[in-house]
Amino acid sequence: MPPPDREPLALFDRDLIRARRRRFAAEAPRFLIDYALDGLAEKLQDIKREFPEIYIIGETAGVRPWMHGAGLTGRLVLGGTSDAAEQGYPVPDFIVDEELLPLAPRRAECLVSLLGLHLVNDLPGALVQIERALKADGLFIGVMLGAGSLQELREAFLEAESEISGGAAARVAPFADIRDLGSLLQRAGFALPVVDTETLTVRYDHMLGLIQDLRHMGWANPLSERPRAFLPRSVLMRAGEIYGKRFSDPDGRVRATFTLTWITGWSPHESQQKPAPRGSANVSLAEVLGSPLADPED
Numbered sequence: 001m002p003p004p005d006r007e008p009l010a011l012f013d014r015d016l017i018r019a020r021r022r023r024f025a026a027e028a029p030r031f032l033i034d035y036a037l038d039g040l041a042e043k044l045q046d047i048k049r050e051f052p053e054i055y056i057i058g059e060t061a062g063v064r065p066w067m068h069g070a071g072l073t074g075r076l077v078l079g080g081t082s083d084a085a086e087q088g089y090p091v092p093d094f095i096v097d098e099e100l101l102p103l104a105p106r107r108a109e110c111l112v113s114l115l116g117l118h119l120v121n122d123l124p125g126a127l128v129q130i131e132r133a134l135k136a137d138g139l140f141i142g143v144m145l146g147a148g149s150l151q152e153l154r155e156a157f158l159e160a161e162s163e164i165s166g167g168a169a170a171r172v173a174p175f176a177d178i179r180d181l182g183s184l185l186q187r188a189g190f191a192l193p194v195v196d197t198e199t200l201t202v203r204y205d206h207m208l209g210l211i212q213d214l215r216h217m218g219w220a221n222p223l224s225e226r227p228r229a230f231l232p233r234s235v236l237m238r239a240g241e242i243y244g245k246r247f248s249d250p251d252g253r254v255r256a257t258f259t260l261t262w263i264t265g266w267s268p269h270e271s272q273q274k275p276a277p278r279g280s281a282n283v284s285l286a287e288v289l290g291s292p293l294a295d296p297e298d
Helices: 014-027 031-047 063-070 124-135 150-165 179-188 207-217 235-247 286-289
Strands: 054-058 075-080 108-114 133-146 191-202 254-268
Touching: 031 063, 031 150, 031 254, 031 286, 054 150, 063 075, 075 133, 108 124, 124 133, 124 179, 150 207, 150 235, 150 254, 179 191, 179 254, 191 207, 207 235, 207 254
Parallel strands: 054 075, 054 108, 108 133
Antiparallel strands: 133 254, 191 254
């Protein structure tokens, strides 16, 4: 598919993200990937439909052994970058970037995006490309970080830097709101769109442990407009103090919030359920509720 007509705002530095993944591939934590894979298995099993092929893009490390453990029988087709092996991912079946999906139109019956879409610069365009890659009545499932993720880290950095430097730079990526994602699925042409979230709370001995995990995942301040100078040690230490004071448990460990947002949609097909036309109901709401809309004096 040709690239979008307009040039999207380069909010994220995707070259930096890939470079960090290459550097820290062996140390990247798996807790979010494993949690997302468990959720994906549940969703596919609930649908009760066999897919002969399942295309997966995003965080594909460990996906093949997971599939066998989940009892799924479809063939996995993994997408990845040309340097996927250097980043700790399996050798891909096809070369892909979440911002440019090279699949032929109406090729995939099921396509999954794992923890990748929250770092694309043109999310509407990515969703349009995914819908076009699906066969009629094909399924898309995506999981990404959503609004509310890392809110503790964001708050601690904003306050510490404002207090010490008199201003604050953006140091935590923005994440899409659930309402916006529902609208984007509809605009991209998906039928039966569903968006839901779940909150995963991870605990650390100190804020620095969270920052290290984010760096190893390639997610530590991936913004194109990030400050190029090193963060002053005084700001970092003050942020850790604020974090520990506000977001610690009685045992002294601190909490980090990850909001996993699941987005699901189907490529339109005539067999799918459709809402009844407006005004076509033949039973009134009053009858259903058993409380006729009548004057109480009657």
